[in-house]
Amino acid sequence: xxxxxxxxxxxxxxxxxxxxxxxxxxxxxxxxxxxxxxxxxxxxxxxxxxxxxxxxxxxxxxxxxxxxxxxxxxxxxxxxxxxxxxxxxxxxxxxxxxxxxxxxxxxxxxxxxxxxxxxxxxxxxxxxxxxxxxxxxxxxxxxxxxxxxxxxxxxxxxxxxxxxxxxxxxxxxxxxxxxxxxxxxxxxxxxxxxxxxxxxxxxxxxxxxxxxxxxxxxxxxxxxxxxxxxxxxxxxxxxxxxxxxxxxxxxxxxxxxxxxxxxxxxxxxxxxxxxxxxxxxxxxxxxxxxxxxxxxxxxxxxxxxxxxxxxxxxxxxxxxxxxxxxxxxxxxxxxxxxxxxxxxxxxxx
Amino acid sequence: xxxxxxxxxxxxxxxxxxxxxxxxxxxxxxxxxxxxxxxxxxxxxxxxxxxxxxxxxxxxxxxxxxxxxxxxxxxxxxxxxxxxxxxxxxxxxxxxxxxxxxxxxxxxxxxxxxxxxxxxxxxxxxxxxxxxxxxxxxxxxxxxxxxxxxxxxxxxxxxxxxxxxxxxxxxxxxxxxxxxxxxxxxxxxxxxxxxxxxxxxxxxxxxxxxxxxxxxxxxxxxxxxxxxxxxxxxxxxxxxxxxxxxxxxxxxxxxxxxxxxxxxxxxxxxxxxxxxxxxxxxxxxxxxxxxxxxxxxxxxxxxxxxxxxxxxxxxxxxxxxxxxxxxxxxxxxxxxxxxxxxxxxxxxx
Numbered sequence: 001x002x003x004x005x006x007x008x009x010x011x012x013x014x015x016x017x018x019x020x021x022x023x024x025x026x027x028x029x030x031x032x033x034x035x036x037x038x039x040x041x042x043x044x045x046x047x048x049x050x051x052x053x054x055x056x057x058x059x060x061x062x063x064x065x066x067x068x069x070x071x072x073x074x075x076x077x078x079x080x081x082x083x084x085x086x087x088x089x090x091x092x093x094x095x096x097x098x099x100x101x102x103x104x105x106x107x108x109x110x111x112x113x114x115x116x117x118x119x120x121x122x123x124x125x126x127x128x129x130x131x132x133x134x135x136x137x138x139x140x141x142x143x144x145x146x147x148x149x150x151x152x153x154x155x156x157x158x159x160x161x162x163x164x165x166x167x168x169x170x171x172x173x174x175x176x177x178x179x180x181x182x183x184x185x186x187x188x189x190x191x192x193x194x195x196x197x198x199x200x201x202x203x204x205x206x207x208x209x210x211x212x213x214x215x216x217x218x219x220x221x222x223x224x225x226x227x228x229x230x231x232x233x234x235x236x237x238x239x240x241x242x243x244x245x246x247x248x249x250x251x252x253x254x255x256x257x258x259x260x261x262x263x264x265x266x267x268x269x270x271x272x273x274x275x276x277x278x279x280x281x282x283x284x285x286x287x288x289x290x291x292x293x294x295x296x297x298x299x300x301x302x303x304x305x306x307x308x309x310x311x312x313x314x315x316x317x318x319x320x321x322x323x324x325x326x327x328x329x330x331x332x333x334x335x336x337x338x339x340x341x342x343x344x345x346x347x348x349x
Numbered sequence: 350x351x352x353x354x355x356x357x358x359x360x361x362x363x364x365x366x367x368x369x370x371x372x373x374x375x376x377x378x379x380x381x382x383x384x385x386x387x388x389x390x391x392x393x394x395x396x397x398x399x400x401x402x403x404x405x406x407x408x409x410x411x412x413x414x415x416x417x418x419x420x421x422x423x424x425x426x427x428x429x430x431x432x433x434x435x436x437x438x439x440x441x442x443x444x445x446x447x448x449x450x451x452x453x454x455x456x457x458x459x460x461x462x463x464x465x466x467x468x469x470x471x472x473x474x475x476x477x478x479x480x481x482x483x484x485x486x487x488x489x490x491x492x493x494x495x496x497x498x499x500x501x502x503x504x505x506x507x508x509x510x511x512x513x514x515x516x517x518x519x520x521x522x523x524x525x526x527x528x529x530x531x532x533x534x535x536x537x538x539x540x541x542x543x544x545x546x547x548x549x550x551x552x553x554x555x556x557x558x559x560x561x562x563x564x565x566x567x568x569x570x571x572x573x574x575x576x577x578x579x580x581x582x583x584x585x586x587x588x589x590x591x592x593x594x595x596x597x598x599x600x601x602x603x604x605x606x607x608x609x610x611x612x613x614x615x616x617x618x619x620x621x622x623x624x625x626x627x628x629x630x631x632x633x634x635x636x637x638x639x640x641x642x643x644x645x646x647x648x649x650x651x652x653x654x655x656x657x658x659x660x661x662x663x664x665x666x667x668x669x670x671x672x673x674x675x676x677x678x679x680x681x682x683x684x685x686x687x688x689x690x691x692x693x694x695x696x697x698x
Contacts, residue, residue: 049397054461071652071653136404139403140403296689299654299692302420303653303654304654305652305654340645340648340696343648347693349689349692349698
């Protein structure tokens with residue numbers, strides 16, 4: 001028996017309002033998209049290890065598994081989404097090249113993926129981005145266009161370049177292909193934790209615009225429905241945590257600062273929030289000093305270089321914002337592109 | 350037709366003097382020993398990744414593959430040999446425990462392996478060992494007995510404890526089981542490079558007493574006979590390089606210093622030199638400033654924390670002591686247990 005369209009719409013909407021939203025906005029990524037992304041990335045992205053330290057386990061009284069995305073191409077997870085996106089462009093679009101705005105990690109991911117796929121890249125990057133991130137971007141042959149975080153409208157600059165030069169915009173998070181690409185880290189977490197016979201209670205993921213946590217949550221909820229996924233944000237940039245709490249997209253108050261330069265997105269994305277409100281158990285928030293302590297712990301116990309924004313998930317566990325005692329938790333170390341001065345500050349030298 | 354014993358001795362000795370030596374001293378480890386060690390370590394040691402950086406490749410004009418043993422249990426390769434050795438002790442010997450002397454990495458490897466295998470451990474360690482190494486050793490429940498590098502005889506102290514307490518001595522390198530354990534890193538290098546379709550011209554390995562390079566050379570020469578294996582030592586501690594050159598075991602001149610605290614062995618081991626003189630293409634030597642530069646390069650391009658002694662192989666490539674241009678070279682990053690102050694010095698902060 002067929003329902004009239006309007007009734008069917010109501011049933012669908014009541015059952016799952018997100019599905020409805022995906023009919024009007026670009027469709028939300030699903031598990032099959034993440035699997036297809038993994039096929040595209042095979043042999044190009046690093047299958048980063050899931051590391052464990054007895055000392056960290058003892059510190060928290062539980063089991064902490066660290067997904068070392070700092071070892072990914074370009075030193076952060078961003079290569080995954082960028083490669084998944086750019087590899088699907090037509091030959092004509094690749095020929096015209098890509099453009100992106102980014103504080104640095106997405107910039108490097110786009111620059112590397114474009115380079116490997118034979119496309120030129122132009123990156124709109126804040127003038128105060130860490131030197132290591134600008135150098136990493138230029139290494140891959142991308143042209144950097146600096147902007148002022150306060151005065152300039154980076155999205156307008158990016159759109160202008162795209163129109164003038166026919167370039168495809170590679171968004172940092174609010175794109176189904178980007179989210180599906182980042183989600184491949186979640187597939188690996190599942191396979192690696194299963195191989196280690198770990199029953200994971202929660203997965204904690206650093207969050208700026210929400211693309212990484214959204215993508216990972218798709219893989220986790222499909223394969224481990226009972227496992228909780230949390231986003232972790234810096235104090236002052238807890239837009240996703242508050243949005244999840246209130247059920248509507250909330251921005252950050254102006255003027256906030258953080259050492260986590262990679263996680264300063266102004267508000268949750270449209271698509272990312274649609275996925276995250278469905279999949280996430282909540283949002284955790286950490287302070288700068290807690291990130292620095294986590295970076296020092298990773299130096300001592302994991303031998304991994306983690307940048308402030310990449311260390312928020314580990315910080316949430318070490319600072320007790322997530323109660324890991326007696327539990328098994330995966331934390332994603334999402335990036336390691338940090339300047340020596342900031343790193344020295346973390347080590348106290 | 351049988352030869353009289355003396356004639357047979359002569360023929361054997363002429364054909365291969367090493368084989369003869371193995372008849373009187375403890376037998377030298379062979380490829381089958383390394384395979385058996387890998388079986389024992391499965392599920393206990395980390396299968397550390399073989400990492401590559403486009404930036405490092407560009408710097409040297411070749412392909413550099415980095416075996417990240419800093420990600421091994423205890424932050425260095427030493428866990429491999431220690432676990433292989435202690436796991437073969439009888440229940441009675443495990444009950445009586447083990448004793449070892451070490452500047453710190455072997456100490457932690459022995460302490461961790463003993464802990465996991467239910468044996469108590471006592472470690473004779475230089476009083477000036479990096480704090481991170483002493484802390485790592487004590488974390489695993491081992492008792493640390495400090496000694497003075499100049500005044501005390503660490504081997505005599507170790508032997509005394511072994512006799513008095515019935516403990517088994519776990520030597521840092523001159524033991525077939527230790528060498529076979531370290532050699533499992535070589536098996537992994539072969540499998541990982543083959544999977545990456547890399548035809549490896551040379552494998553460069555940090556060298557103190559020669560156990561790691563000896564063990565790895567057994568795996569490499571069995572599987573890739575044409576690939577050259579080099580040991581890399583700090584300036585002032587180039588005993589193995591000179592011994593290989595002159596064909597006889599040479600010690601280091603007294604009073605030399607280096608920041609590579611892990612590579613200050615006084616002379617090649619008996620067994621290690623017997624293996625290394627047969628398998629190695631030669632020895633390379635690097636200065637302290639070259640190690641610091643390699644540590645900074647690993648920070649920037651690999652996101653790995655490497656200690657000075659662990660960075661000598663990468664340093665040899667970056668400083669041009671091995672001509673990597675147009676070649677594919679594996680460098681082993683053997684350890685990452687470095688104090689913040691020394692690390693800050695490498696980063697220039």
